[in-house]
Amino acid sequence: MVEPDFKKGGGLVPVIVQDYKTRDVLMLAYINIEAWKRTLDTGKATYWSRSRNTLWVKGETSGHFQIIREIRVDCDDDTVLFMVEQLGDVACHRGYRSCFYRKITDDGVEIIGKPVKNPEDIYK
Amino acid sequence: MVEPDFKKGGGLVPVIVQDYKTRDVLMLAYINIEAWKRTLDTGKATYWSRSRNTLWVKGETSGHFQIIREIRVDCDDDTVLFMVEQLGDVACHRGYRSCFYRKITDDGVEIIGKPVKNPEDIYK
Numbered sequence: 001m002v003e004p005d006f007k008k009g010g011g012l013v014p015v016i017v018q019d020y021k022t023r024d025v026l027m028l029a030y031i032n033i034e035a036w037k038r039t040l041d042t043g044k045a046t047y048w049s050r051s052r053n054t055l056w057v058k059g060e061t062s063g064h065f066q067i068i069r070e071i072r073v074d075c076d077d078d079t080v081l082f083m084v085e086q087l088g089d090v091a092c093h094r095g096y097r098s099c100f101y102r103k104i105t106d107d108g109v110e111i112i113g114k115p116v117k118n119p120e121d122i123y124k
Numbered sequence: 125m126v127e128p129d130f131k132k133g134g135g136l137v138p139v140i141v142q143d144y145k146t147r148d149v150l151m152l153a154y155i156n157i158e159a160w161k162r163t164l165d166t167g168k169a170t171y172w173s174r175s176r177n178t179l180w181v182k183g184e185t186s187g188h189f190q191i192i193r194e195i196r197v198d199c200d201d202d203t204v205l206f207m208v209e210q211l212g213d214v215a216c217h218r219g220y221r222s223c224f225y226r227k228i229t230d231d232g233v234e235i236i237g238k239p240v241k242n243p244e245d246i247y248k
Contacts, residue, residue: 023147028203072224079152081224100196100205
């Protein structure tokens with residue numbers, strides 16, 4: 001099985017997550033070898049949660065699973081790109097389509113778009 | 125000035141770089157506070173090279189500068205998205221448009237597309 005270079009990052013590799021239809025960048029997460037294997041085996045994006053120190057099937061609580069459509073690796077084998085179908089159309093725990101819902105302006109930060117869902121409704 | 129949370133990652137923040145026209149994900153790089161300020165000041169993507177331990181203006185050798193069109197920050201302030209105009213149409217040091225020019229298949233890895241330039245011609 002092909003695998004990214006987990007040694008460089010102390011066992012973790014960053015994953016860029018992109019919506020395969022809209023091509024929006026949705027989020028950045030991390031995988032270890034176990035999360036990599038689970039993702040390939042199940043076809044559902046599985047990450048390593050650095051805050052909770054545990055495997056994390058994206059969507060296990062919210063139902064907003066990410067179905068893998070294509071996986072790419074970068075030229076140095078140390079970053080991965082998941083191109084996914086985002087169930088529920090919400091990747092961000094704050095209810096937005098993408099975690100990158102804020103843009104830098106000369107005056108500070110501007111929120112782009114509206115939340116698709118209320119975070120309280122996602123995690124009830 | 126708004127800035128990402130550099131403390132979390134020991135002074136570094138990952139940057140996803142996306143072509144603002146094609147919406148292709150081009151690469152992942154890292155910034156420190158200095159690279160962040162330089163990027164905002166100059167409008168050209170500037171990173172921190174972890175291998176060379178130095179500020180790195182993308183394109184300074186190849187001429188393939190990345191002109192900033194929009195900058196976004198994620199919900200946790202610990203990842204940044206640069207949406208850029210990629211000069212020379214080449215982001216990867218191997219001559220490809222994107223560093224993510226390889227896709228995972230059941231049999232291993234498949235190269236997508238052809239290099240736009242010969243790497244030897246880029247860095248001569």
